[in-house]
Every structure is written in structure tokens, then in C-alpha cells.
Amino acid sequence: MKHIIWRAMYDFEKEERWLNEMSAKGLSLSDYSWCRYVFEEKPNTQYIYRIELLENLPKHPESSAYLRFLEENGIECAAMYWRWVYLRKNAADGPFEIYSDNASQLKYYQRLLVFFNMLMGIEFGAGLTNLAMPMIHLFEGGRNGFPMMNLIIGILATGFGIIFFKIGQPIRKRIKKLKNEQLVME
Structure with a gap:
């Protein structure tokens, strides 16, 4: 079932x-x-x-x-x-670990961080670009209708950027821990 x-x-x-x-x-x-x-x-x-x-x-x-x-x-x-x-x-x-040594774990977590940082950057870029349009519109005197859709998309994309930043936090902590362990082993 x-x-x-x-x-x-x-x-x-x-x-x-x-x-x-x-x-x-x-x-x-x-x-x-x-x-x-x-x-x-x-x-x-x-x-x-x-x-x-x-x-x-x-x-x-x-x-x-x-x-x-x-x-x-x-x-x-x-x-x-x-x-x-x-x-x-x-x-x-028996046990199952893909990355058993410190160096391979560090490399994997760095790859994860690059992935999430890329997504975060795309979302923040799209968000800030879309948020800038309503601001520019206001400074120019708002002659042609307010770009509400840009404001909504900007807020949503910036929100997703924050989510990807939060997803990356435990990965950053893990990388820091692995680097410290690597220093102790050397």
C-alpha cells in the first residue's frame, strides 16, 4: 500500500x-x-x-x-x-555514510552552500530589482499607474532570498565546525 x-x-x-x-x-x-x-x-x-x-x-x-x-x-x-x-x-x-572523512564532508557542504547561495543571490537580485521599480516610480512623481505587481514580486522574491539564507545557516555552521576540526587534526 x-x-x-x-x-x-x-x-x-x-x-x-x-x-x-x-x-x-x-x-x-x-x-x-x-x-x-x-x-x-x-x-x-x-x-x-x-x-x-x-x-x-x-x-x-x-x-x-x-x-x-x-x-x-x-x-x-x-x-x-x-x-x-x-x-x-x-x-x-551495516552503516551507510557517503562522506566519511573530514575533507570530503567539507567539500560536499561547500558545494551545498554554493548551491543555496546561488539561489539566494538570484532571489535577492530579482527582489531588489522589482522593489526598486516602485521606488523609482514614486521619486519620478508617479505619472503612470503604480507598479503594484513589481512590488508584490519584489516582496515575494526577497522573502525567498531570506528563506535560502536561513537554509544556508546550518550549512555555514557545519562548514565552520569541519574547518575547525581540520585545523585540530593538522
Whole structure:
């Protein structure tokens, strides 16, 4: 039987924990699309889930080769969404970590931060551009109707920029922690 759960998650580590809790309850992820998780009942199989942001789209030759490599090592791709892949491994096969050493974790978190900073920059750019138009209109004396749509789009885009900034906060903290650990190890 399939279960569909709608849930907005912005912290991928919390999302991983939640997926692993669902697996412990006998629900296995079978599909994902924006905020929509589809689970199948598999009470006798428990998986460990990891979420990864690929460097390229899944159809890219490097990504395809990487996913094949994971599959050859007992890791299956439960779902894909843009560059995000939801990976799982049977819990009976032992622990499952994609990035086990400090250097690879640091590189991965930096890639995540670049991704979210890019989205944040696009949203802030669009937001501020659209917010500037009503301001310019007011300073020019407002001869032709007020650009209300620009104001609304500007507020929404700036709001999304703030959301992407907030999403990046735990990633920035994790990068700082990993860099400090790396300094201690050296």
C-alpha cells in the first residue's frame, strides 16, 4: 500500500533522520517530488537513507557513472529530484555514510552552500530589482499607474532570498565546525 505525505523540509540532515524514522516504521521511500513523499509499506526491510546533491544533473555522464558505482556497491537510488538524489542501503548491510572523512564532508557542504547561495543571490537580485521599480516610480512623481505587481514580486522574491539564507545557516555552521576540526587534526 502506498502512503503519500506532504511535508516541506529545508534541512537535509533532518530530512534524512525523518526518512530513517519512517523506514524504522516499515515505510520505504519510493518517489519524491516537491514536498511530496511517496512511501510503500515494507515492514520486513529497513533502510538507511542519505540525501545527496549531485555535482551535475542525474543524466550527465559523470552523475550516471557515480550512481552506477553506488549501485554496484549495494546502494540504490530511491528517488531523484533535479540534482538531489535520495539514496538508501539495507540497514542489515551495516552503516551507510557517503562522506566519511573530514575533507570530503567539507567539500560536499561547500558545494551545498554554493548551491543555496546561488539561489539566494538570484532571489535577492530579482527582489531588489522589482522593489526598486516602485521606488523609482514614486521619486519620478508617479505619472503612470503604480507598479503594484513589481512590488508584490519584489516582496515575494526577497522573502525567498531570506528563506535560502536561513537554509544556508546550518550549512555555514557545519562548514565552520569541519574547518575547525581540520585545523585540530593538522
